[in-house]
Amino acid sequence: MIRNTSTGYGTVAIALHWLMAIAVFGMFGLGLYMVELTYYDSWYRGSLELHKAAGILLALVWLLRLVWRLLNTTPDGLSHKPVENLAAHLAHLALYALLAGLFVSGYLISTADGLGIEVFGWFELPATLTGDNQEDLAGEIHEILAWLLMGLVGVHMLAALKHHFINKDQTLTRMIKPE
Amino acid sequence: MKKLLLAAAFSTAALTSGFANAADYQVDIKGAHAFVNFKIQHLGYSWLTGRFNKFDGQFQWDANKPEASSIEVTINTASIDSNHAERDKHLRGGDFLDVKKYPTATFKSTSYKPTGKKAGVLAGDLTLHGVTKRISFPVTQLGEGKDPWGGYRAGFTGTTKLKMSDYGIDYNLGPASTHVEMELHIEGIRQ
Numbered sequence: 001m002i003r004n005t006s007t008g009y010g011t012v013a014i015a016l017h018w019l020m021a022i023a024v025f026g027m028f029g030l031g032l033y034m035v036e037l038t039y040y041d042s043w044y045r046g047s048l049e050l051h052k053a054a055g056i057l058l059a060l061v062w063l064l065r066l067v068w069r070l071l072n073t074t075p076d077g078l079s080h081k082p083v084e085n086l087a088a089h090l091a092h093l094a095l096y097a098l099l100a101g102l103f104v105s106g107y108l109i110s111t112a113d114g115l116g117i118e119v120f121g122w123f124e125l126p127a128t129l130t131g132d133n134q135e136d137l138a139g140e141i142h143e144i145l146a147w148l149l150m151g152l153v154g155v156h157m158l159a160a161l162k163h164h165f166i167n168k169d170q171t172l173t174r175m176i177k178p179e
Numbered sequence: 180m181k182k183l184l185l186a187a188a189f190s191t192a193a194l195t196s197g198f199a200n201a202a203d204y205q206v207d208i209k210g211a212h213a214f215v216n217f218k219i220q221h222l223g224y225s226w227l228t229g230r231f232n233k234f235d236g237q238f239q240w241d242a243n244k245p246e247a248s249s250i251e252v253t254i255n256t257a258s259i260d261s262n263h264a265e266r267d268k269h270l271r272g273g274d275f276l277d278v279k280k281y282p283t284a285t286f287k288s289t290s291y292k293p294t295g296k297k298a299g300v301l302a303g304d305l306t307l308h309g310v311t312k313r314i315s316f317p318v319t320q321l322g323e324g325k326d327p328w329g330g331y332r333a334g335f336t337g338t339t340k341l342k343m344s345d346y347g348i349d350y351n352l353g354p355a356s357t358h359v360e361m362e363l364h365i366e367g368i369r370q
Binding site (some may be wrong): 038039040048109110111112113115132133134135136139 | 263
């Protein structure tokens with residue numbers, strides 16, 4: 001099934017979930033790595049170009065995923081405790097929000113002096129807001145949000161494993177096998 | 180990397196000749212008639228230029244007593260601007276200026292030795308990146324006189340070359356880029 005049902009995810013939602021999972025880990029690792037590179041490292045410039053361009057594409061995938069989520073049924077939570085289902089739902093929304101914050105703050109770093117962001121030579125995203133020391137503030141926010149996101153991703157993963165191994169329900173497997 | 184400035188200006192009109200009576204000038208930062216610029220080589224192939232947008236300074240100057248001149252300049256290191264946000268962010272960070280730890284760079288003159296009617300050598304203490312060093316460099320006066328708005332102004336230019344590692348900034352930018360050239364253009368309004 002392509003679309004979600006009230007009990008499970010469709011192929012599109014599953015594909016988007018895992019694509020973004022891989023991208024988020026990749027971007028986090030690349031981000032930590034690239035800021036340690038020094039001037040004469042051959043990837044000093046390329047790593048940043050990749051991070052920026054991939055970030056823009058990830059933002060587009062995020063948008064697509066959000067639209068798809070809104071057009072589809074969100075499967076019901078599998079816990080028997082309503083408070084757990086609510087917590088899971090809020091955590092999912094927070095993952096979306098943290099990603100949005102990362103896209104905006106990252107964009108505001110690179111465009112703070114009015115330069116656009118080049119995406120693999122396909123197109124360029126123009127600058128909008130510019131300001132004194134905008135790149136510094138946006139940079140700090142970007143880093144904090146990145147760590148918050150990874151923290152929440154960790155909770156998200158532990159929760160999935162807990163459902164699988166302790167509650168022995170379909171929470172994890174239904175994000176792997178389409179309905 | 181920054182800093183230098185200092186050179187400064189003077190002029191005066193005050194007819195007073197006492198050593199301590201050189202006229203006071205406020206650097207015209209409000210009208211932006213003063214500039215703290217820098218340039219450094221990129222890979223040995225070209226010059227990269229930039230400036231510090233926020234600074235303040237005062238000087239004392241008497242054309243009749245140039246040796247009594249003095250100047251103090253304070254630069255906001257976070258105001259570095261090389262027209263590239265990502266580079267500026269890097270320059271403000273721990274690899275270079277470390278502006279959180281060292282938010283200002285200062286120059287306080289200790290002596291001015293006239294070498295001509297409109298030229299001299301200014302010496303003083305430059306504090307950059309937490310390191311204070313005595314430096315001296317040539318200064319020239321462009322001119323002084325009344326402005327069209329009822330004030331009296333004097334302007335000076337000074338340049339110097341700083342070895343960044345002298346100030347604890349040792350990030351490797353390559354062999355052609357170990358020094359930064361500072362260029363100070365200052366206009367002061369007599370108070």
